[in-house]
Amino acid sequence: MSDKSSFPARAVARSRVLVVGDVMLDRYWFGEVDRISPEAPVPVVHVARREDRLGGAANVARNVAALGGLVTLIGVTGTDEAGACISQLAQEAGVHADLVSDAGHPTTLKMRVLGRQQQMLRVDFEQHPSQASLDSLNAAVARHLPNHDVIVLSDYAKGALERVQDLIALAREHKVPVLVDPKGDDYDRYRGATMVTPNRSEMQQAVGRWKDEDDLTSRAQLLRAHLQLEALLVTRSEQGMTLFSAGSREHVDAQAHEVFDVSGAGDTVLATLALMRAAGLSWGEAMGWANRAGGIVVGKLGTSTVTAAELAGA
Numbered sequence: 001m002s003d004k005s006s007f008p009a010r011a012v013a014r015s016r017v018l019v020v021g022d023v024m025l026d027r028y029w030f031g032e033v034d035r036i037s038p039e040a041p042v043p044v045v046h047v048a049r050r051e052d053r054l055g056g057a058a059n060v061a062r063n064v065a066a067l068g069g070l071v072t073l074i075g076v077t078g079t080d081e082a083g084a085c086i087s088q089l090a091q092e093a094g095v096h097a098d099l100v101s102d103a104g105h106p107t108t109l110k111m112r113v114l115g116r117q118q119q120m121l122r123v124d125f126e127q128h129p130s131q132a133s134l135d136s137l138n139a140a141v142a143r144h145l146p147n148h149d150v151i152v153l154s155d156y157a158k159g160a161l162e163r164v165q166d167l168i169a170l171a172r173e174h175k176v177p178v179l180v181d182p183k184g185d186d187y188d189r190y191r192g193a194t195m196v197t198p199n200r201s202e203m204q205q206a207v208g209r210w211k212d213e214d215d216l217t218s219r220a221q222l223l224r225a226h227l228q229l230e231a232l233l234v235t236r237s238e239q240g241m242t243l244f245s246a247g248s249r250e251h252v253d254a255q256a257h258e259v260f261d262v263s264g265a266g267d268t269v270l271a272t273l274a275l276m277r278a279a280g281l282s283w284g285e286a287m288g289w290a291n292r293a294g295g296i297v298v299g300k301l302g303t304s305t306v307t308a309a310e311l312a313g314a
Contacts, residue, residue, distance in 0.1 A: 007289075007312035008279050009068060015278035016070045017271075018144055020137070021057030021154030021161055021181075023075030023099065024108035024126075025082045025089075028053070033115035045115045053304075054089050055110060056267075057154035058097075060181075063271030063293075065094040066305035069278065072148065073097045074140045076129040076160050082107035098144065100136040105129050108158050128159030141167055149278035150177050152270060153193070157183040168192045177230075177277060181270045182206075187227060195231045195283070197270055203234050220244040231283045235269055235294070243287050250284045255295025268297040268306055 031045040054062045057075050064071040073090060077083035077099050086107065090097040109125040129137075137160060145151060151171050155161045164180075169192070171178045177194040185205040190196050198206060207223055210216040216234075224232040224244055231245040240253040272293040276286035293306045 007308060008276070008281065009308060009312075011279035012068045012275055012308065014070075015150075015275055016072075016148040017061075017064045017274050017278055018072050018074070018141070018148040018151045018176075019057050019061040019064065019154060019271075019274075020074045020141055020151060020167060021060070022108060022156035022158035023054075023058045023073065023077055023086060023160070024056040024110060024156070024158070025086050026053045026055035026059070027051075027082075027109060027111040029111070029113045030117075031113070031115055033120075043115060043120065045113050045120060047113075052085050052089065054086065054093065054095075056108065056156045056158070057152075057160070058086055058090060058095070059267040059305075060152055060154045060271045060274075061090070061095045061097075062093045063268045063305045064275050066307050067272065067275055067293075067311065068308045069275040071095050072144050074099070074137060074144065076100045076102055076105060076133045076137060078105045078107040079103045080107050082109045082125075098140050100129075100133050100140065102129055102133040105133060108156075126158055128162070134160075134163055138163060138166055138170075142170060145170060145174050145176055148176060150179065150274045152274045153178060153180045154267070154270065155181055155183040164189050165191070179270065179274050179277070181266060187223065191227045193227070193229060195233060195273075196227065196229055197233045197235060197266075197273065199266060200234065200236045200239070216242070217244065217249050220249075233273070233283075233287060235266065241269075241287055241291050241294075243283055245283060250287065252288055252291045255292055265294050265298050268304075269294045272306070272311075 028051045029047045030049040031047040033043045037044050061071045061073040111123045113121040180190045180193045180196045187206050207219040234242045243250040269290045272290040273286045296306045
């Protein structure tokens with residue numbers, strides 16, 4: 001792994017990452033709880049503060065920008081308040097957003113109610129985008145792809161990547177590496193990508209439970225070969241990360257940080273991987289930096305980012 005003093009700031013500043021996928025808004029309502037409702041046996045939260053953050057693919061893009069990279073975000077939003085909020089937050093974060101606006105599609109919104117810093121309730125608003133919106137999304141990717149070094153496909157199973165095979169084929173045509181953060185157990189749809197980055201539970205969905213490290217290696221290499229991937233990275237929470245490529249296995253242990261909130265940590269890891277690869281680092285080096293970034297971000301509340309200064313000093 002790279003030395004702590006060797007954060008590749010100059011190469012990162014020139015790196016261009018295209019992020020495509022399920023864009024969403026993470027809304028937090030913070031308050032105090034001091035009584036139970038007389039209407040039902042539930043706590044009453046007196047809301048004192050509201051905060052909106054970019055979520056899903058938008059959080060991946062926000063993390064790329066926070067680390068100093070150049071990033072373009074493509075996804076689908078509605079013509080509603082949440083969609084306008086995403087556009088505003090993206091602009092403030094230094095993300096170039098080319099979002100498909102669909103009047104018949106509500107922006108994906110996850111609203112969390114917190115009392116005393118503990119999440120008490122989450123309310124989701126979501127709907128799969130129309131086929132016309134997906135046509136527009138594919139056209140936007142075709143426009144932007146030639147001007148980027150890496151494409152990230154951030155799949156949260158909200159429908160934006162319904163035609164993921166078309167996007168992978170387009171990227172291969174332009175010889176742009178494709179990183180996929182997967183969802184579900186149908187990994188055949190990601191065939192031909194450069195790297196897929198399942199977490200531990202997603203990997204178990206795809207290949208079943210493994211008995212030991214040798215069994216994991218065998219299953220991972222079979223999956224990697226079947227999907228024609230250059231590399232497969234399994235993120236394993238407190239067990240660190242394991243990278244599988246042709247004939248090799250590399251592992252890094254988790255960074256010893258206090259875990260406060262894991263939401264969005266996968267976005268940070270994915271963004272760091274993509275940016276470091278775009279900057280010219282090997283997969284192994286990129287994994288080392290991504291592991292550091294993940295270790296930092298789980299110590300923060302909610303969907304957060306890691307800065308280049310934090311990463312260089314970690």
